[in-house]
Amino acid sequence: MTAVARAFVxxxxxxxxxxxxxxxxxxAGSRGAGLALSEGVTVTVRRADATEVTLNGETVEIEAVERxxxxxEATVAVRGVTDLPVGxxxxxxxxxxxxxxxxxxDLLDRRLxxxxxxxxxxxxxxxxxxxxxxxxxxxxxxxxxxxxxxxPQHNRMDAVPxxxxxxxxxxxxxxxxxxxxxxxxxxxxxxxxALSRLVEEPTLERxxxxxxxxxxxxxxxxxxVYEVVxxxxxxxxxxxxxxxxxxxxALDTGLTDAGYDPTVCRIDPTGATLLDxxxxxxxxx
Amino acid sequence: MTAVARAFVxxxxxxxxxxxxxxxxxxAGSRGAGLALSEGVTVTVRRADATEVTLNGETVEIEAVERxxxxxEATVAVRGVTDLPVGxxxxxxxxxxxxxxxxxxDLLDRRLxxxxxxxxxxxxxxxxxxxxxxxxxxxxxxxxxxxxxxxPQHNRMDAVPxxxxxxxxxxxxxxxxxxxxxxxxxxxxxxxxALSRLVEEPTLERxxxxxxxxxxxxxxxxxxVYEVVxxxxxxxxxxxxxxxxxxxxALDTGLTDAGYDPTVCRIDPTGATLLDxxxxxxxxx
Numbered sequence: 001m002t003a004v005a006r007a008f009v010x011x012x013x014x015x016x017x018x019x020x021x022x023x024x025x026x027x028a029g030s031r032g033a034g035l036a037l038s039e040g041v042t043v044t045v046r047r048a049d050a051t052e053v054t055l056n057g058e059t060v061e062i063e064a065v066e067r068x069x070x071x072x073e074a075t076v077a078v079r080g081v082t083d084l085p086v087g088x089x090x091x092x093x094x095x096x097x098x099x100x101x102x103x104x105x106d107l108l109d110r111r112l113x114x115x116x117x118x119x120x121x122x123x124x125x126x127x128x129x130x131x132x133x134x135x136x137x138x139x140x141x142x143x144x145x146x147x148x149x150x151x152p153q154h155n156r157m158d159a160v161p162x163x164x165x166x167x168x169x170x171x172x173x174x175x176x177x178x179x180x181x182x183x184x185x186x187x188x189x190x191x192x193x194a195l196s197r198l199v200e201e202p203t204l205e206r207x208x209x210x211x212x213x214x215x216x217x218x219x220x221x222x223x224x225v226y227e228v229v230x231x232x233x234x235x236x237x238x239x240x241x242x243x244x245x246x247x248x249x250a251l252d253t254g255l256t257d258a259g260y261d262p263t264v265c266r267i268d269p270t271g272a273t274l275l276d277x278x279x280x281x282x283x284x285x
Numbered sequence: 286m287t288a289v290a291r292a293f294v295x296x297x298x299x300x301x302x303x304x305x306x307x308x309x310x311x312x313a314g315s316r317g318a319g320l321a322l323s324e325g326v327t328v329t330v331r332r333a334d335a336t337e338v339t340l341n342g343e344t345v346e347i348e349a350v351e352r353x354x355x356x357x358e359a360t361v362a363v364r365g366v367t368d369l370p371v372g373x374x375x376x377x378x379x380x381x382x383x384x385x386x387x388x389x390x391d392l393l394d395r396r397l398x399x400x401x402x403x404x405x406x407x408x409x410x411x412x413x414x415x416x417x418x419x420x421x422x423x424x425x426x427x428x429x430x431x432x433x434x435x436x437p438q439h440n441r442m443d444a445v446p447x448x449x450x451x452x453x454x455x456x457x458x459x460x461x462x463x464x465x466x467x468x469x470x471x472x473x474x475x476x477x478x479a480l481s482r483l484v485e486e487p488t489l490e491r492x493x494x495x496x497x498x499x500x501x502x503x504x505x506x507x508x509x510v511y512e513v514v515x516x517x518x519x520x521x522x523x524x525x526x527x528x529x530x531x532x533x534x535a536l537d538t539g540l541t542d543a544g545y546d547p548t549v550c551r552i553d554p555t556g557a558t559l560l561d562x563x564x565x566x567x568x569x570x
Contacts, residue, residue: 102446113430113487114444141555145398158438159399161387163559202398270426270555274448 015211018191020149029149043099067124089245094134141271190217295553300496303476305434314434328384352409374530379419426556
């Protein structure tokens with residue numbers, strides 16, 4: 001019997017989005033687009049007498065993870081390890097929820113399909129109020145475009161065919177639930193306009209441009225983020241705000257060229273995936 | 286301006302399938318399931334005065350590739366390199382078509398989306414009569430389950446959440462177009478039954494078991510393939526026929542344990558993806 005199961009889930013920064021509510025959390029969600037990142041969360045699950053969730057060694061409460069474990073009727077220890085900033089728009093809670101779903105299914109032989117597991121994780125994020133589109137983007141990897149909202153069993157996807165170095169830097173936290181809990185009509189209007197622009201020309205440059213326009217129109221752009229995005233543009237680069245965080249994401253060497261000191265990664269081509277478990281003897285308790 | 290563009294497309298072995306005809310080649314296709322393989326085709330595209338297509342250094346005529354290039358209005362040299370056996374059920378023609386679509390779009394800045402490009406490649410394969418589901422499986426990677434037929438813009442997908450070592454060995458060629466050109470009703474009936482069994486329990490073991498039952502019911506099993514699959518089972522392993530080839534695919538060390546000398550690879554988690562172009566100076570002409 002397997003003693004431990006592991007999954008890797010890429011980070012996901014959203015460029016623009018709509019808010020699509022529905023009484024059924026698996027049909028609620030958002031349309032929009034973003035980048036899946038080679039920096040992500042490695043989630044390890046093992047059997048335990050009581051459920052415990054840790055992130056980088058600290059015990060944490062992540063409602064989306066608790067909801068996933070309840071749906072899978074699992075009492076397990078979930079350990080997340082990541083270099084991504086938390087609470088800054090990289091989809092860490094979605095990654096924890098999706099990684100926990102994939103690894104727990106593997107560990108406990110629950111025999112759910114990939115899209116069923118992603119639907120459980122997506123619904124859990126929606127119900128927790130911590131995300132609307134990250135899980136879907138993280139499942140697919142690459143540069144996911146969400147044409148219709150909802151879980152992978154309900155939505156409609158496309159993607160921008162691109163590879164790129166990506167840089168990001170974070171200047172503080174923003175609360176997703178504060179923003180998506182308020183009046184979201186102006187956000188959705190701006191998000192629909194951005195999606196139309198991207199579908200017209202599905203390239204990375206258009207994604208970044210449509211995202212900048214979205215951030216202005218939806219009035220989501222903190223001053224500091226605006227300054228940094230402008231600096232990158234003045235240095236000849238492409239950057240935008242990572243929704244929803246005080247985060248700037250740039251293509252290639254955009255932030256470096258503008259004199260910042262960003263984290264460097266790439267677009268993740270794969271999406272969420274099970275990993276081979278670590279060798280038994282290398283497992284810390 | 287980019288001088289060359291490259292894509293990697295995983296091989297895809299089909300375990301079971303239906304034949305779903307439609308006057309629109311982007312809606313025609315098949316339901317079914319298979320394995321995307323870490324062995325695949327690397328496709329390099331460069332500008333040229335006349336279109337030329339090579340596979341492992343030999344000039345080849347692949348109708349699906351020609352149709353893709355016509356749709357993209359491209360005159361380019363397409364070079365495919367693979368260790369996969371050709372004409373043996375690994376989706377080499379689909380990989381060439383999808384790889385040519387992704388790389389040509391990148392090289393010539395055609396600004397189509399990933400799903401648009403996959404739709405072009407899928408429609409080209411259907412019209413050429415060389416494949417019904419490979420392009421879709423190759424786009425997604427992993428263990429793709431095609432719940433509804435057609436291109437990525439029309440179909441409905443799921444996947445089996447699994448990773449595994451995979452072994453395969455080929456004992457000769459089979460013509461896809463001979464089989465899918467004949468009476469396919471018994472195939473589709475068996476394929477629908479296999480799909481129901483897999484959806485009920487989406488695991489690798491069930492995929493292999495449902496595929497073996499499909500091969501028997503659809504009467505597609507050559508004697509030699511039957512013998513080898515039986516040998517693997519008697520050695521305690523899981524194997525099935527790779528559709529449509531005289532090919533046996535086994536999980537883990539199934540063929541090795543039964544005394545065969547297979548090629549070893551893994552399930553490819555990523556699916557078709559653009560690669561960084563090779564360094565200019567390393568390019569052979």
